[in-house]
Amino acid sequence: MKHLFSLSAVMASLAALPAMAQDNLRIDGLEVIGAPTDGEMGFQPAVTRLAQDIHDLDWLILVIITAITLFVTALIGWVIIRYNAKRNPEPASFTHHTPVEVSWTVGPILILVLIGAYSLPILFRQQEIPEADVTIKVIGNQWYWSYEYVDDGFGFDSYMIGAPATLSSEEEDAGAIANQLSDVMVAKLEAAGYSRNEWLLATDTSVVVPVGKTIVMQVTASDVIHSWTIPAFGVKQDGVPGRLAELWFEAEQEGIYFGQCSELCGQAHAYMPITVKVVSEAAYEEWLGKAKEEYAGIPQSVQIASN
Template sequence: MRLGRALMTGLSAAVAWGAMMPLALAQELGRPYDWQMGMQGSVTSLKDGIGNFHNLLLILITLITVFVMALLLYVMVKFNSKANPVASKTSHNTLIEVLWTVVPIMILVVIAVPSFKILYDQERIPENADITLKAIGFQWYWGYEYPDEKIAFESRMVDEKDLKQGQLRLLSVDNPVVVPVGKVIRVQATANDVIHAWTVPAFGVKKDAYPGRINEMWFKAEKTGTFYGQCSELCGTLHGYMPIQVNVVSAEDYAKWLAEAKVKFAMDDGAAGSTRVAAAKD
C-alpha cells in the first residue's frame, strides 16, 4: 500500500515535470540551460530543419546500433565453440553481400536528402533581405555594422563582476545586436585579425569570419527574445570571452532602437562596408 502510494507520487511528479518542460523550454530558448538534453530551441526555419535532421539521425543510429548489437549477441550465443564445435567453411553468400551493400546505400540516401535540403536553405541567401548586418571579428570582441543605416558599434562581453540582474555570465554583452522579428536578416561575417566564427544556435546559423573575405548567412527569427552564441573558431587567449547577443524585438521597438543607435553609433566616415568600427560614443 505504501509502495503504491510512493509510486503514484513519483509518477505524478514525473507527469508534472513532463508537463512543465515545454514551458520551461520555451522560456529557455536562446541559451543553454542546466540539465539540457539535446540542442537549444529553435526560432527559425533553418534551425527547425537542423533539429528534425538531428532527430532523424538519432533514430537511424539507434536502430543500426541495436541491430548490430543483436547480430553480435546472436553470433556469440549460437556460434561459440561449445554450441558450434565444427565451424562452417562458408566464404560467400551473394544475397547477404548484395543486402549489405544496398541497404547502407539506401540509408545514406535517406540521410543525404534532408542534409542537402538544409545546406541549400542555408546557402540560399534571400536576394532582398530586409536588413544587412555586418559582423566583424576582433581579438576579442565583435564589431557590428548596419551599412544601410550607417551604424557601427562594438559589442563586448560584460565582465562577471559587472553583471546586472538578468544578465548571463559569459554570454551577455554591452551592446547587443538588435533586429526586428519576422524580417530576413542577411549577416555578412568577416574578421579584422584572425579567423573567428559567428553563430547563434537558436537561429541555425554558423559561419567562419575570415580577414579580407565576406561570408554570408541569413536568418528570419519568428519569435522575439534574447538569443546568444559564442565565437566558434579558436582565435586566441580570450576566444571564450567574445559572446554574441542578438535581441529580437518588435518592429516598433526596433524603430525606437534604430533612432537611438543612429545617434549613439553613427559611423565616423559614413562609408558603408568599411571594417573600421566607430568607437561607441557614450
C-alpha cells in the same frame, strides 16, 4: 563605434551605464530564450526554420543510428549463441554468401540516399541567401565584435560585460578585475538588465533585429579567424580576414539570444560573447532611430529626402 570623451569625469559617469540606444531595450519584457542551461541536454529552442531543420535532421539520424546499433548488437548476440564452438564443433567452410553480401551493400546505400535526400535541401536552404530586410556586417576582432548596419549607415563595437574596455576607474578601484566575476560585475550586469546567470554571455551593446524579418549577416574578421554563431538560430559562420561570408536567419520569436565565438582565436577567446535581441517591428524602428542618432550623429527629427 565607441565614442571617446575628453573629460575623464564624463567617462566615469557613463561607463557604468549601457549605451543609450540599448537602454530602451534593457530586457524590456524580453525573455532570455537562447542561452545554455546547466544540467540540460540537447539543443537550445529552435526559433528559426533553419534551426528546426537541424533538429529534425538530428532526430532522423539518431533514429537511424539507434536502429543500426540495435540490429548489429542483436546480430552479434545471435551469432555468438548460434555459432559458438560448443554448438558447432565442426565450423562451416563456405567462402561467401551472395544474399548477405547484396543486402549489406544495398542496405547502406538506401540509408545514405535517405539521409542525403533529407539533408541536401536543408543545406541548400542554409547556403542560398535570400533578399535581406536588414543587412548587418559583423567583424570579429581580438576579442570583441564590431557591427555595421549596412543600409542605415552606423555601427558599434560589442564587448562582453566585464571585459577590460567596459570597466571604469571607479569599478576597478572598487575591486573589479577584468573577465572575473565579482560583486561589482554582478552589479554591472544588473545595471544592464541582466542577471548573474548571463555572466560570460551578456554584452554591453547588442545586435537588435526585428522579429519575422530576413536578416543577412556579412561575416569577416580583422586579425585572425573568428566564428559568429547563435545556436537558437541554427547559424554559424567563420569570419576569415580578407574574406566576406554570409549567413541568414529569420527569428520567429521575440527574446534575447546568446552565442560565443566558436573558433579558437587567442588568449581571450572565452570572453567574446554575442548578444542578439529580437524585438517587435515597432520597437526595432524606435531603437533604430536612437541608434542612428547615437552612433552616426543623425538626429531623429532629421529626415533625408530621397532623390
